[in-house]
Amino acid sequence: MSLREKGAITGVGETAYSRESGRSVLSLQLEASLKAIEDAGLKPTDIDGVIPYASGVVAEDFITNLGLPDLRFSAVTPLGGASCVAAVQCAVAAIAAGICNHVLIPVGRNGASQGRIGMRVQQMPQFRVVGEFEMPLGAIAPAQLYAPMARRHMELYGTTSRQLGEIAVSTRANAMLNGNAVMTKPMTIEDHQASRMISDPFRLFDCSLESDGSCAIVVSGVERARDLRKPPVVVMGVAEGHPDSPSVITQRPDMTRFGLAKAAPRAFEMAGVKHDDIDVAEIYDCFTFVVMCQLEDLGFCKKGEGGPFVESGAIRLGGKLPVNTHGGLLSQAHMVGMNHIAELVRQLRGEAGKAQVRDAEIGLVTGYGDMGDGSVAIMRRG
Amino acid sequence: MSATGTYNKLVPEPTPHSAPYWEGLNRGKLLLQKCGGCGEIRHYPRPMCPSCHSMEVEWVEASGRGVIHSWTITHHAFHPGVRDDLPYTLATVDLEEGVRMLAQLRGVPDDKLRIGLPVRVEFETVKEGLTLPYLVPGEPA
Numbered sequence: 001m002s003l004r005e006k007g008a009i010t011g012v013g014e015t016a017y018s019r020e021s022g023r024s025v026l027s028l029q030l031e032a033s034l035k036a037i038e039d040a041g042l043k044p045t046d047i048d049g050v051i052p053y054a055s056g057v058v059a060e061d062f063i064t065n066l067g068l069p070d071l072r073f074s075a076v077t078p079l080g081g082a083s084c085v086a087a088v089q090c091a092v093a094a095i096a097a098g099i100c101n102h103v104l105i106p107v108g109r110n111g112a113s114q115g116r117i118g119m120r121v122q123q124m125p126q127f128r129v130v131g132e133f134e135m136p137l138g139a140i141a142p143a144q145l146y147a148p149m150a151r152r153h154m155e156l157y158g159t160t161s162r163q164l165g166e167i168a169v170s171t172r173a174n175a176m177l178n179g180n181a182v183m184t185k186p187m188t189i190e191d192h193q194a195s196r197m198i199s200d201p202f203r204l205f206d207c208s209l210e211s212d213g214s215c216a217i218v219v220s221g222v223e224r225a226r227d228l229r230k231p232p233v234v235v236m237g238v239a240e241g242h243p244d245s246p247s248v249i250t251q252r253p254d255m256t257r258f259g260l261a262k263a264a265p266r267a268f269e270m271a272g273v274k275h276d277d278i279d280v281a282e283i284y285d286c287f288t289f290v291v292m293c294q295l296e297d298l299g300f301c302k303k304g305e306g307g308p309f310v311e312s313g314a315i316r317l318g319g320k321l322p323v324n325t326h327g328g329l330l331s332q333a334h335m336v337g338m339n340h341i342a343e344l345v346r347q348l349r350g351e352a353g354k355a356q357v358r359d360a361e362i363g364l365v366t367g368y369g370d371m372g373d374g375s376v377a378i379m380r381r382g
Numbered sequence: 383m384s385a386t387g388t389y390n391k392l393v394p395e396p397t398p399h400s401a402p403y404w405e406g407l408n409r410g411k412l413l414l415q416k417c418g419g420c421g422e423i424r425h426y427p428r429p430m431c432p433s434c435h436s437m438e439v440e441w442v443e444a445s446g447r448g449v450i451h452s453w454t455i456t457h458h459a460f461h462p463g464v465r466d467d468l469p470y471t472l473a474t475v476d477l478e479e480g481v482r483m484l485a486q487l488r489g490v491p492d493d494k495l496r497i498g499l500p501v502r503v504e505f506e507t508v509k510e511g512l513t514l515p516y517l518v519p520g521e522p523a
Contacts, residue, residue, distance in 0.1 A: 119429045129426060131395075132400060136393055137484060137514060138486055139436045140460040143458070148453060148472070151452045151454060152452035152497070156497075196457070199458065200492075248426065250482050250483070351428070
């Protein structure tokens with residue numbers, strides 16, 4: 001059995017994104033969840049599956065607060081930033097197996113106001129190996145752990161900081177069109193080049209935001225989805241992939257290749273589409289380089305050609321492959337990529353406002369997490 | 383070593399699988415796991431050989447010689463304990479034994495960094511019971 005066209009995203013909900021919500025993570029997630037359920041035209045009591053994000057909030061919290069009478073399915077997908085799209089795969093699998101009908105997937109955090117990412121990762125079990133063998137040597141935060149991948153790409157392929165900057169600039173321009181983005185000032189390549197060095201080659205503007213807020217989606221069986229309030233966004237293909245040496249980048253045979261490189265062919269095959277069929281792509285962007293490397297791993301350009309690809313303007317609105325039309329983690333908010341899924345749904349419904357890609361029918365969304373976990377979903381307007 | 387004797391950086395928590403590695407560093411040796419079943423060398427320390435699934439292990443001393451695979455130069459203090467070290471270079475190194483290590487690299491100007499640059503391992507006791515490796519320029523092979 002394939003998961004092809006077995007599930008659809010039927011509802012999306014987002015809180016306001018900010019640097020200080022002043023609220024609990026649970027209350028943020030409940031607000032986004034209610035919005036997603038309402039967007040789908042469902043009642044909270046229709047939810048019979050939930051996949052919480054590893055944020056201290058658990059399935060029981062949703063049963064208790066939403067008043068779910070009979071939750072039949074719960075799971076977690078601990079792939080860091082690849083968790084959200086991996087959760088879509090998990091939800092569609094549970095639905096296809098007949099376990100449940102409507103799965104709520106909430107993400108929320110006070111990432112800016114409570115516990116910055118650089119410090120938080122030390123407590124995460126996925127970082128245990130790095131925690132023992134690399135953090136004591138001064139390699140502490142993702143920016144430092146990922147930077148050698150970017151540096152090697154630059155040395156092998158001639159990739160430049162300005163090419164990375166094009167991703168930051170393009171993403172910022174898109175955020176300016178979004179009414180719910182934390183970053184609201186324009187950015188030029190010169191601004192990017194003048195931003196302070198964090199861990200070479202990553203400058204400040206190569207790094208994603210730390211944000212407060214929540215985003216949630218509802219995944220439903222494709223048959224039931226047709227009867228709901230909004231046009232369904234059908235999951236055509238979905239996959240997760242784990243890189244070689246998944247716990248440490250240092251030991252990875254090819255450190256310029258993510259787990260996504262394994263997942264992408266599976267998702268394209270399942271969906272039965274080609275790269276030219278993709279009208280819009282929401283690509284996980286914890287760092288600018290991570291976007292470039294994923295464009296290669298997805299097959300939109302060859303390995304090593306990500307720099308010229310983005311420099312050509314391909315990822316701009318109006319370009320060959322508009323990317324992160326909402327402003328991404330770099331400029332909208334760091335919502336672990338659930339905001340990428342929400343944006344793809346809006347694009348495929350034609351609800352993306354000023355950032356709408358004309359006639360967008362098929363789109364793609366990825367996740368990237370921890371030391372290179374990958375996930376990808378290809379969706380179409382239903 | 384800190385002049386005041388207070389060490390405020392992150393410290394490792396060795397496991398039964400890694401204790402010989404950390405004890406080796408304390409004796410000025412870089413020890414690698416060699417599979418007792420098939421002889422494959424692996425790093426970082428862990429309980430099982432992914433090739434033959436043997437959990438028998440012997441520890442062999444690495445030559446300490448290698449070449450740079452990649453690097454980053456850190457300018458931001460992600461932990462209070464590294465503030466006085468900024469900026470510092472972290473190098474990923476291909477060891478002669480076929481595995482990699484990561485450590486701070488000293489004595490190489492930023493504009494001389496390149497893939498393939500020979501380096502070798504040195505050791506520094508940073509606090510009672512904790513010796514860490516670092517890298518310095520090495521002789522070409």
